[in-house]
Amino acid sequence: MMQLSSENMDIANIDTVIVDVPTFRTHKLANFKIQCRSYVIIKITLSNGAIGHGEASILGGPLWAEESVESIKSVIDVYLAPVLLGQCAANFENCALLMKSAATRNYSAKAGVESALFDAVGKALSMPATMFLGGVVRRSIPIIWVLASGDADQEIEEAKKKIALKQMNVFKIKFGFMKPEEDVARLRKIMAALPAGTKIIVDVNQVWSEATAIKWMPALTELGVSMVEQPLPASQPEALARIAKRVDIPILVDEGATTLQEIQQSGALGVGTVLSLKLVKSGGLLEMKRAAGVATANGMELYGGCLIESGIGAAAHLAVYSSLPALEWGTEQFGPLILENDLISSGIDYENFEVICPTGSGLGITIAEDYIRDYSRKGY
């Protein structure tokens, strides 16, 4: 049995590398397209030799949030690594406080580092990272697939394929890159082509105004959409609360609530009935678990969000999601399936419309070192 001491758990080294991984198809969001996913992969070595990996993910440069892979790598190398080196990796809260003292926000960078700490300590102790989060409540989670090409015929074919493979039968449809009437017509066509009762979530990605939402929400209700994500800008919680009161459809709050205080305010205002959890919003696994607690305390249900992570980032999210007392809406941690090649060779499986959570030590994944090397950005 390995001795748990601050000496052998010291953080000896922190390496970062930017990788650019092509995706199978173009993924469109309201304000940009994705054909390649970029991540910062963090490798932490402890003084006892244990190695842990984490991933910092962001969508399309500093657009979804203020971070980019280039800024994340710099923040970790120049500001976070110096305060962490020599510290006991198992003191997760203390490491989080040290990172907070060195950098404000920069949630994706901090979450990637904390993921690597959980992985390294778990590997050193031969324990799954979920054990540090309260243990496992569920070993598999219903999984949601996102349709985001904007071409209804392609999306119908893609959805039917996912159902036939028994991978996913709940779909999120991205809105906002066409006029509302075109998006609704596309949605109507997709829903008519899929088996009756197929659960559909619509993600407007903040692009509607209150007036547009008043006009088009009834059509989504009439079509039987299960939930609408962030129809209004994150900066307009009062307007979103008015919309939430008008419609008989749950509202999923994503960009609108990041900090614990914003989540509390969202719940109190009645902005949304469901909160989307993401490491990029919380800045760490422990803080994401606290975010879930605050949401639940304010009457919100939980949705396991994703930012199209590779298997490394997905595993960190799943460690938290598998430990939550409730996760009413399942998860959209589908990232590994949209990449040309995943950055793990084992640990996460998709079957029977669920994602099977990793069970091994640390994050429970095997790193695909070759792909990380092949996809690494030269000159960084």
Ligand SMILES: [Mg+2]
């Ligand atoms: Mg979203």
